[in-house]
Amino acid sequence: MTKIETSWKNKVNRAKAQLDETHKIHLLNFCDDNPQSRIADAVVSLTKKFEDFTLKKTNVRNFMKEEGGLSIKELTLHPKARNDQSKIADRVAxxxxxxxxxxxxxxxxxxxxxxxxxxxxxxxxxxxxxxTPANKTTPSTRAASHTPLMFSTKYVVSMELRNSQEHSSKRLKIDHIICKSKAPS
Structure with missing residues (x-):
């Protein structure tokens, strides 16, 4: 091996990592407060908080995944007033x-x-x-409606509402795929 090949494998000669424990704590708090934020938002937050911060989005993303123990998940939003005691009392009444x-x-x-x-x-x-599950309670800006609607089922099409957490299989199930390949020459 040449000197160049051994120098990048030797951890002693590596440059000191720019992200440390204080950055990790800041990123964890930032993601707890803003789970729907993007990597660019995290970089902007780090730049505002720490002086001379000049890392790219890729390095911050890798740090969040590997050192921070974070992963990006599909979020399930629940309105804040959904389980409010006054709304439940209105439904019961x-x-x-x-x-x-x-x-x-x-x-x-x-x-x-x-x-x-x-x-x-x-x-x-x-x-x-x-x-951890990806659930978040959000304030809703839509109009508050306490009147449930009721319809006759005579002309209603059968529908079902699925929760994304119930079907967490990451494997795609595809039936009847037709693969085209080149004919032998």
Whole structure:
């Protein structure tokens, strides 16, 4: 081996790493506060916090993955008012009121609650510690609606809402793939 080949393998001759424990703590706190932030946002935060910080996004990403124990996951957002005690009390009161009428809401009815457009749209990914679920409670800016809607099932198409956490299989299951290959010459 030549001198050049041995010098990069020798850890003694390597330059000191620019990211250390203080950077790691800052990045972990930054990702806890802003899980939907991107690597560029983390670099900007490090540049503002520490003087003479000049690393590229790739180095910061590798540090976050290897030293910080973070991974990017698909985020499941839950509105803050979803499990609010006042909203649950409103739902109970609505059901009690409807149960006193002659309407049979237990059969042939569909309830639509929490329907609306959330204006806080961001990409669905976020940085979370490895081994933790990617759930986040967010404040909602949509109009508060405490009136559940009820429809008859006569003209409703069967639909199902899936939670991304239930189907966590990373393997793609593809049926009937037709592969084209070149004919032998």
């Amino acid at each position: 609505w059901i009690e009121k409807r149960s006193k009428t002659d309407m049979n809401y237990l059969e042939n009815c569909i309830f639509v609650d929490e329907s609306g457009f959330d204006i806080n749209m961001r990409s669905p990914g976020g940085w979370f510690a490895i081994g």
